[in-house]
Amino acid sequence: MAAHTRYTGLIEHYRDRLPVSDSTRLISLGEGNTPLIQLHNIPKLIGKDVTIYVKFEGLNPTGSFKDRGMTMAVTKAVEAGSQAIICASTGNTSAAAAAYAVRAGIKAFVLIPEGKIALGKLAQTLMYGAQIIQINGNFDAGMSLVKQVADHAPVTIVNSINPYRLEGQKTAAFEIVDELGTAPDYHCLPVGNAGNITAYWKGYSEYATDSATHKAVTNKRPVMCGYQAAGAAPFVVGKMVDNPETIATAIRIGHPQSWDLAWKVQDESKGWFDSQTDEQILVAQKMLSQHEGIFCEPASAASLSGALQDIASGKIPEGSTIVCTLTGNGIKDPDIAIAQCKDAHPVTIDASLDAVKRAILDNM
Numbered sequence: 001m002a003a004h005t006r007y008t009g010l011i012e013h014y015r016d017r018l019p020v021s022d023s024t025r026l027i028s029l030g031e032g033n034t035p036l037i038q039l040h041n042i043p044k045l046i047g048k049d050v051t052i053y054v055k056f057e058g059l060n061p062t063g064s065f066k067d068r069g070m071t072m073a074v075t076k077a078v079e080a081g082s083q084a085i086i087c088a089s090t091g092n093t094s095a096a097a098a099a100y101a102v103r104a105g106i107k108a109f110v111l112i113p114e115g116k117i118a119l120g121k122l123a124q125t126l127m128y129g130a131q132i133i134q135i136n137g138n139f140d141a142g143m144s145l146v147k148q149v150a151d152h153a154p155v156t157i158v159n160s161i162n163p164y165r166l167e168g169q170k171t172a173a174f175e176i177v178d179e180l181g182t183a184p185d186y187h188c189l190p191v192g193n194a195g196n197i198t199a200y201w202k203g204y205s206e207y208a209t210d211s212a213t214h215k216a217v218t219n220k221r222p223v224m225c226g227y228q229a230a231g232a233a234p235f236v237v238g239k240m241v242d243n244p245e246t247i248a249t250a251i252r253i254g255h256p257q258s259w260d261l262a263w264k265v266q267d268e269s270k271g272w273f274d275s276q277t278d279e280q281i282l283v284a285q286k287m288l289s290q291h292e293g294i295f296c297e298p299a300s301a302a303s304l305s306g307a308l309q310d311i312a313s314g315k316i317p318e319g320s321t322i323v324c325t326l327t328g329n330g331i332k333d334p335d336i337a338i339a340q341c342k343d344a345h346p347v348t349i350d351a352s353l354d355a356v357k358r359a360i361l362d363n364m
């Protein structure tokens with residue numbers, strides 16, 4: 001009979017591909033192992049013969065892909081004796097840093113742009129008990145301050161410039177190849193700092209050069225497609241953007257930290273960057289919810305939005321297998337969701353059987 005093994009997080013699962021030793025104390029909340037969900041309704045809706053999967057990273061412990069990087073970064077910070085971590089964040093990194101710091105028993109400081117992070121992310125970060133430092137400035141200003149202060153205070157930076165973050169995040173690519181038995185033809189991601197697109201490429205590349213030792217049958221790597229919000233699209237305009245603006249606050253970033261690395265990904269994978277307007281992003285977010293039952297945050301929907309645009313134009317040809325990463329959970333941004341559904345009509349009735357029956361029959 002097969003032994004029962006409990007999944008205890010991505011470091012344990014991919015231990016031989018990550019920089020840990022037998023004596024490393026793992027700081028984990030059971031992150032990773034997220035579902036790869038095939039879209040059934042949207043391909044029919046667009047009338048194209050494509051296979052689209054979404055990697056739903058919103059189902060990680062704090063509701064975003066950041067947990068993959070944070071388990072590694074905090075594990076290594078603790079191993080090095082650090083008592084405190086710090087990050088700048090548009091919301092998700094701060095939530096993840098706060099949670100993993102609590103788990104480790106160390107302190108978290110998070111710099112966030114005042115008034116520009118989604119409500120759920122703020123609620124999480126408060127509940128986990130991190131020291132929140134709100135700044136009158138955007139993510140890029142916060143990031144610059146974090147880099148400076150780390151030279152003056154005993155804190156470990158856990159933004160994606162910390163190389164352990166990308167080590168953790170590369171495991172998402174491993175999971176996809178383990179599940180599909182090969183890499184997809186195209187991998188579509190929302191891009192902010194471009195840490196995640198770099199991490200996926202690292203994961204695909206490590207598996208490809210090492211294909212004999214894991215379950216995949218080929219050494220294939222996907223074409224990497226990175227999509228930015230139109231008002232925050234430095235990779236599309238080809239230079240840094242000083243005043244980024246988008247409703248997708250998670251990717252409201254004008255000075256990406258992984259600039260050179262991401263251009264290398266584009267080059268090596270023969271991929272591309274493109275932008276999506278806020279409207280297109282919101283349409284894709286709603287489409288996923290209302291046709292597939294998958295609720296992601298606005299920034300995450302940039303991946304599907306971009307993929308749909310490139311499928312429509314034929315840039316991504318019919319017959320392709322595509323994976324879109326949905327980076328965060330829709331519950332994190334209730335304000336946008338409620339605004340998106342302002343034309344929905346919840347009915348209010350008396351608490352009687354008759355009234356409920358009528359409400360059903362009237363709305364069938």
Ligand code: F0G
Nearest residue numbers: 089090092093192193194195196327328
């Ligand atoms: N999607 C979501 C939901 C994010 O929170 C982020 C980044 C990205 C995509 C972009 O990923 O930066 O690796 O290209 N959020 C960071 C934060 C900046 O502070 O939570 P990237």
